[in-house]
Amino acid sequence: MIQRWGRWAGVVVMVSGLLVLMVRWYVAPEPPGVRVTTRLLMGTLVAISTWGGDEHQATRAVGLAFEEMARIEALMSRFRPQSAVSLLNGAKRGEERPIPEELALLLVKGVELGRLSGGAFDIGLAPLSDLWGFSREPPPVAPPVRESIASWLTEHASLNGLGIAIQSTPEFRVKLSNASVGLDLGGSAKGYAVDRAMEVLRREGVVNALINAGGDMLIMGSKGETPWHVGLRDPRDPSGVVAILDRVGPLALSTSGDYERFFWADGVRYHHILDPKTGYPARSGLISVSIQAMDSMTADALSTAVFVLGEQAGLELLQHFPGSEALLIRENGEHVKTPGFVGRWSKTP
Amino acid sequence: MKWLALLRRGSTVGDRWVMVLTGLGIVTLGMAMSAEPGRRAQVLRDNRPLLMLPLDRDVTTQVEGRLGPVTIQVEKGRIRLLEYNSPRLIGTRTGWIQGAGQTTACVPCGILVQVEGHAKRSSTELDAVAQ
Numbered sequence: 001m002i003q004r005w006g007r008w009a010g011v012v013v014m015v016s017g018l019l020v021l022m023v024r025w026y027v028a029p030e031p032p033g034v035r036v037t038t039r040l041l042m043g044t045l046v047a048i049s050t051w052g053g054d055e056h057q058a059t060r061a062v063g064l065a066f067e068e069m070a071r072i073e074a075l076m077s078r079f080r081p082q083s084a085v086s087l088l089n090g091a092k093r094g095e096e097r098p099i100p101e102e103l104a105l106l107l108v109k110g111v112e113l114g115r116l117s118g119g120a121f122d123i124g125l126a127p128l129s130d131l132w133g134f135s136r137e138p139p140p141v142a143p144p145v146r147e148s149i150a151s152w153l154t155e156h157a158s159l160n161g162l163g164i165a166i167q168s169t170p171e172f173r174v175k176l177s178n179a180s181v182g183l184d185l186g187g188s189a190k191g192y193a194v195d196r197a198m199e200v201l202r203r204e205g206v207v208n209a210l211i212n213a214g215g216d217m218l219i220m221g222s223k224g225e226t227p228w229h230v231g232l233r234d235p236r237d238p239s240g241v242v243a244i245l246d247r248v249g250p251l252a253l254s255t256s257g258d259y260e261r262f263f264w265a266d267g268v269r270y271h272h273i274l275d276p277k278t279g280y281p282a283r284s285g286l287i288s289v290s291i292q293a294m295d296s297m298t299a300d301a302l303s304t305a306v307f308v309l310g311e312q313a314g315l316e317l318l319q320h321f322p323g324s325e326a327l328l329i330r331e332n333g334e335h336v337k338t339p340g341f342v343g344r345w346s347k348t349p
Numbered sequence: 350m351k352w353l354a355l356l357r358r359g360s361t362v363g364d365r366w367v368m369v370l371t372g373l374g375i376v377t378l379g380m381a382m383s384a385e386p387g388r389r390a391q392v393l394r395d396n397r398p399l400l401m402l403p404l405d406r407d408v409t410t411q412v413e414g415r416l417g418p419v420t421i422q423v424e425k426g427r428i429r430l431l432e433y434n435s436p437r438l439i440g441t442r443t444g445w446i447q448g449a450g451q452t453t454a455c456v457p458c459g460i461l462v463q464v465e466g467h468a469k470r471s472s473t474e475l476d477a478v479a480q
Contacts, residue, residue, distance in 0.1 A: 033467030034476060036450035039396045040461050045454055049468075049476060066396070137416070137457045212477040223476075231478040241478060255479045290479065 034223060037062050041069050042077070042190050043135070044214035048197070051208040051223040061204030065197035065211075072193040075103060076185050078126055079135065088174060089126055089182040096165075096173040104172035106297075110188055111164055113301050116320050120313075121305035122276040124164050126182030128152055131279075134261045134272035142265050149279040155180035156276065191254060191300025194218045198296075210249075211296075215256060215303070218296045219249035234347060235259045235288040235329055242335070243290075243327060245343035254299035256307045257288035257329075275308050284310030288329040292341060293321065302326075311336065388449070388464065390428045392421055395459045404428060404447065404464070414458030421462065429453060430462055 035058060038047045048065055050058045078085045084103050091097050099107075110123035131148055133140045155178055156163070163177035176182065194216050201209050201220070208221030210228050219228045227248045231241035235257045245253070258271035258281070275282040289307040293299040302324055306314030311328055315338065318324050325341040335345060360368075392400040392412060399412055402423055409422045419440070420431040427445040432455045440455035449466030470476065 033469045034450070035467050036452075036463075038452045038454070038461060038463050039393075040454060040456055040459060041396070044456065045452065045461070047452070047477065049450075070396075210476055212479070215480050217477060217479050228476050229470075229474070231475045233478050233480050241475070244475075253479050257480075260480065 035059075035062075037066075039066050039069075041066065042073050042193060042213065043079075044190075046211070046213040048201070049210040049212075050201070050206055051221070053206060053208070057205055061201050061206045064204060065200040068200045069193040069197050069213075072189065072196060075100065076106070076189040076192075078182070078184055085183045085185065088176065091176070093176055093178050093181070096167065096175045099172050099174050101172055104166060104168070104174070106185065106188060106192055107164065107166055107174065107183075109297070110185070110301065111166065113305060117305040117309060117317055118313075119276055120308040120317075121187060121301060123183060123185055123187065124176070124181040125274060125276060126184040127180055128156075128274055128276070128279055129184050129186070129272075130182075132270075132272070132274065139261065139263060140270075141263050143270055143280075152180050153279045156279075187304040188297055188301040190214065191216050191252070191295075191297035194252075194296040194300075208249075215254055215260065216296050216300050217253045219247060219251050219253075222248040230343075232288075232290055232327070232343070233257075233259075236333075240347070242288075242329065242345065242347040243343045244346045247342050250294065251342065252293050252296040252299040253290060254293075254296065254303040255288060255290040256303040259287070273304060273307050282308040284308060284314075285331055286310060286314075286328050287331055289314070290327040290341075291318075291324060292326075293324040298324065388426070388447075388466065390423070390446075390462055390464045393461045393463070396461070402428065412460060414455060414460045416455075416458050419455060419458050419460045428462060428464065430455060430460060432458060 034049045034051050036047055036049045038045055046069060048062045050062060074080055075083055076085050077083050078089060080086055084099055088097050088099060107123065113121045131144045131152060159177050163181040165175040167173045190213055194211050194213050197211055198209065198218050198220055208223060210219045217230065222228060227246045230245045232243040232255060234240035234242045256273055258269060260272060262269050262271035271281045273282050284307065286307055289303045291299045291303040291306065293302065298321060302321060305317060306326060309317060315326065318326060325338045327335060327337040327341050329335045388404045390402050390404060391398060392402065394412060402408065404423055404426045407424050409420060411418045411420050422429050422431065427447040429445045430440045430453050432441050440453050443453040446453050446464060448468060449464055450468035452461060452463045454461040
């Protein structure tokens with residue numbers, strides 16, 4: 001009898017031990033993964049990734065960051081009828097209109113980059129963009145008639161500078177000179193919104209995050225022991241990448257290319273990055289421009305400006321922005337990058 | 350089969366039943382614990398939650414997008430969307446998704462589908478691609 005109880009006790013101890021081990025394995029905390037939340041904002045998919053920290057806190061912070069981006073979209077989108085930008089675009093030309101300070105500061109930076117780039121970066125191209133219709137649904141399949149572009153060009157060329165006058169006292173007021181000028185902040189507002197969203201995450205206690213809004217990316221911190229692992233899209237292969245970056249933030253990265261929105265007509269690729277000097281899609285010898293900078297708005301605006309200017313003038317423009325670096329891809333597929341550009345070329349032949 | 354003979358000599362029928370039942374219990378418990386918890390995907394329209402679909406139940410449903418109806422299909426633990434009317438059909442071309450954090454969307458339709466959960470990435474997998 002005692003022998004039998006001894007055996008039973010052995011079985012019970014063995015089973016209990018196994019159960020304890022299994023339960024411990026099951027409830028042991030897993031290493032944290034990357035939490036990705038995606039929303040549709042500013043006409044693109046915006047993904048915010050966070051790593052580590054308190055999950056509840058991160059979820060709340062990400063929600064607030066998206067709200068901040070939505071607020072900026074409501075203020076600066078020219079496709080929202082009640083936005084400050086739309087109201088200004090709808091105002092009589094030559095008439096001064098008050099605008100919110102936040103928008104004014106963005107316009108001041110835009111005008112300054114316009115001056116430094118010799119007009120290659122232009123925040124007043126809404127009428128020209130409307131002629132081309134790259135933001136329309138369905139997208140265009142043919143270029144606008146020559147006469148309409150020539151007419152826009154004539155009127156735009158008559159302007160002194162960009163045709164956007166900003167007055168800062170006693171309040172911010174803006175005047176658009178003539179009908180060829182209308183605000184289109186597509187080259188900088190998304191970058192600004194990404195900066196603001198990251199600021200919200202930081203304020204809410206998030207220390208490791210990556211925001212990816214189409215071509216605009218901003219990283220903060222890391223994934224614990226490992227840096228963020230980011231790729232640059234191959235301009236001629238939507239599923240391929242041409243460069244890899246392993247980087248701990250802060251770092252902003254913005255890419256502009258002729259492959260984002262385009263159509264073919266008579267064997268010509270017409271893309272959405274317009275050259276204010278010609279009224280046509282920029283033909284500068286580049287097909288993709290990636291800019292690294294300390295903030296997303298600067299990277300965003302510079303990627304557009306450098307794309308329009310081309311390699312030589314574009315790299316000269318970067319001299320005005322300390323800390324900015326570039327990776328340019330030429331039409332023939334060759335690439336050139338500035339010495340400080342973080343990332344390695346990894347295109348497979 | 351020496352050990353089997355030893356086991357037979359050193360145990361009663363009751364002991365053997367206890368061992369067999371215990372073994373079965375451990376295997377069942379192990380399988381239950383290692384099974385993936387119910388995964389779900391959220392469907393949003395203009396960033397507002399519209400549907401939450403469990404991925405362990407095959408279903409086909411339709412939601413109203415800005416450009417017309419969008420079909421959402423769940424099958425074998427995967428989910429995809431099929432646009433009825435979208436100029437580029439990017440959502441349809443994305444195909445099936447199933448990994449935590451993965452998304453498929455029709456931007457002009459305002460419809461977004463995202464699989465819930467944390468994305469466990471290998472060290473070679475990209476966190477993001479600058480487009």
